[in-house]
Amino acid sequence: MTDASTAPTRAVLDTKHIVEALLFAADHPLTSVQLASLIEDTTAAMIEDVVRGLEADYVMQRRAFGIKRIADGFQIVTRSDYAAWIERLRAAAPRPRLSRPALETLAIVAYKQPVARVELESIRGVSVDAVLRTLLERGMVEVAGRGEGLGRPLLYRTTGHFLEYFGLPGLDALPRPEELEVLFADRERQEELEFDSGDRIAGEDE
Amino acid sequence: MADVESTGHSVKLETLDFEGPLDLLVYLVKKNEVDIYDIPIAVVTEQFLEYVEAMTREKLESAGEFLLMAATLMRIKAQMLLPQPDLDDEEIDDPRRELVLKIIEYQQFKEIAEHLRDHESSRRLLFSRGYREWLAEDEARAEEEPANRATLGDLLRAFADVMGQAARDRVHHLEPLAVTIEEKVDFIRGRLRREGRSSFRELFVVGEPRSHWIVTFVALLEMAREGEIRLRQAERFGDINVFVGEGFKK
Structure with missing residues (x-):
């Protein structure tokens, strides 16, 4: 092994390999900005290119791991094909998934943040007290401040842990509202309903 | 009006569990295959009440939210039965309008929740350095539940x-x-x-x-x-x- 005095200088090492080493050693996703700040003479844009090259290498070499974009950063993760063996290493019951009310509440927070509890309750039509507390304790949401309304209610937003938990690169990785299937009827009528508040709905009255 | 004859539509719901009144409404709208923009309110109200009746015996705690919705449905139903005043033009507000918007909005978030569930499932198959600690932290948090x-x-x-x-x-x-x-x-x-x-x-x-x-x-x-x-x-x-x-x- 080399010690500091004989360590190769930056000049002879590939940026790609330095990035690889950093991603290999890190416990959490590293952003391109973080990586660029750690490596001399690089920019975030360069890092993005390098990471793409690395991932292409891994795919070509059929490595058991790859680079995933999570929470605005990059992380080396094993490919899902190998999950079964890694679970054995862990030798424990699979961790509990989030409940359906928790997911619904999180979905609303993700789109409406910063959002007050009353709005969550009005959309879900039920009390969100317990579920909101679970989400706070699991670090999925946090207090973002206080709103203007009556009693200056607490406002909530999603956290970085939320993105890591779901393996999302960022909030924009969630479907945009207009991409959602509208299960009930054609879109035109829905838009009519939402935007032309004065208009009658449900087509022609008999 | 199409929604007056409501007999013969009774449903058996007791085995199903709903997150709340809106969840139940989404289910009823789909089940009856009705147009969300023209909900036969009498039919839906009747089925909704049937469910609430079956439910209140077991889970009284969440019954309040269902009863509140039942009251809203009945109010809308009553409004629909009233003869519509012959207003000149606009400003005829369908009494169902607000409820329909709520159902649609809720349905959208239910879908997003399903997306999240998919992400959760695929994320569980990926492991990174430090994942044990990460999981341990997450579990410690979950345990305080x-x-x-x-x-x-x-x-x-x-x-x-x-x-x-x-x-x-x-x-x-x-x-x-x-x-x-x-x-x-x-x-x-x-x-x-x-x-x-x-x-x-x-x-x-x-x-x-x-x-x-x-x-x-x-x-x-x-x-x-x-x-x-x-x-x-x-x-x-x-x-x-x-x-x-x-x-x-x-």
Whole structure:
């Protein structure tokens, strides 16, 4: 092994390999900005290119791991094909998934943040007290401040842990509202309903 | 109107579980294959009530939200039966409009929740360095979940206990309350600031009149609602402890 005095200088090492080493050693996703700040003479844009090259290498070499974009950063993760063996290493019951009310509440927070509890309750039509507390304790949401309304209610937003938990690169990785299937009827009528508040709905009255 | 004949549409729902009244409505709309923009309100109301009736026997706690919706449905139904005044033009607001918007919005978030579920599933198959620690943290967080959390029932029980020990005033004085909720909130904050936690009992100052204890209790409820404090119970029917919460004001 080399010690500091004989360590190769930056000049002879590939940026790609330095990035690889950093991603290999890190416990959490590293952003391109973080990586660029750690490596001399690089920019975030360069890092993005390098990471793409690395991932292409891994795919070509059929490595058991790859680079995933999570929470605005990059992380080396094993490919899902190998999950079964890694679970054995862990030798424990699979961790509990989030409940359906928790997911619904999180979905609303993700789109409406910063959002007050009353709005969550009005959309879900039920009390969100317990579920909101679970989400706070699991670090999925946090207090973002206080709103203007009556009693200056607490406002909530999603956290970085939320993105890591779901393996999302960022909030924009969630479907945009207009991409959602509208299960009930054609879109035109829905838009009519939402935007032309004065208009009658449900087509022609008999 | 199409939605007057409602007989013969009865449904058996008792085996299904719904997150709330909107969840049930989404189900009924889909099941009946009706146009969301032209819901046959009489049919849906009838089926909704059937479910509520079956439900209230078992889970009374969430019945309130369902009953509230049932009342809304019945109000809409009544409005639909009234002869529409012959208004010149616009401004005829379909009484179902607001409800329809709510159902659509809720349905959208249900879908997003399903997307999240998919992400959760695929994320569980990917492992990174440090994932054991990461999972351990996540599990530790998850473990603190409902079991240890004091419910309203626990609180009321604890409060009844406390009140049982309060000095009972022999004579009833009709005086304005000598203490405000704000003062008690400050008192609780002060205690938590110094010690980080407190037992539920300790917050009720011995020797104070009962009315003060009631104000203390209201202050606690208020703070719990605001997320200023967390109420925990180590075991069922055990002592309740009060901890600093996310929204605690320094």
